[in-house]
Amino acid sequence: MGDVPDVEAVETEDEYIHVRFRDPDEFDTIRTPDWAKNPAQDVSEGAEVRTGQEEDSDEWEVQSVLIKKSVGEDKARDQAKEIVDKIND
Template identity: 50%
Template sequence: MAEDRSIETVEEGDDYYHVRYADPDEFDTIRTPDWAANAAESVVEGSEVRTGHKDGGGDDDWETQSVLVPVDEVDDEDEAKSAAEDIVEKIKE
């Protein structure tokens, strides 16, 4: 992952807290990589990581765009933020 970002916003949807680190419009490509799924699942079952890439950058220039944390697996928005931070730390290891 290319750079550290802090949480910009948290939105509660029907199924997930969408913990956003960057606006998706900043990226040319966004994907949910399999390699990040293991880290996300080890923190909160059912979580997902979306990463973004800007064209012209190297292969290592993928950044965390957002973390999706299932609303049924955490108590509130603060717990979703904490889980997202733990997931981001795990994928940096």
């Protein structure tokens, strides 16, 4: 994983605010890995991280972070950046 990318979009859907860092169409496979739960939930309870893997690549990159809707979009954006930063450490 590399530096924290810029936020591409923030969208509220159902129970979560989706903070998107990369277009999901860039990836061949997208997963919500168990190992990402701890850094995500250390920052925001109930948060989830989705990672993507491009075709012909061994690297997984953060595609988006899901933050509980009750947090609000502005705070969700900040928390998502903090989560990605923790993952990259």
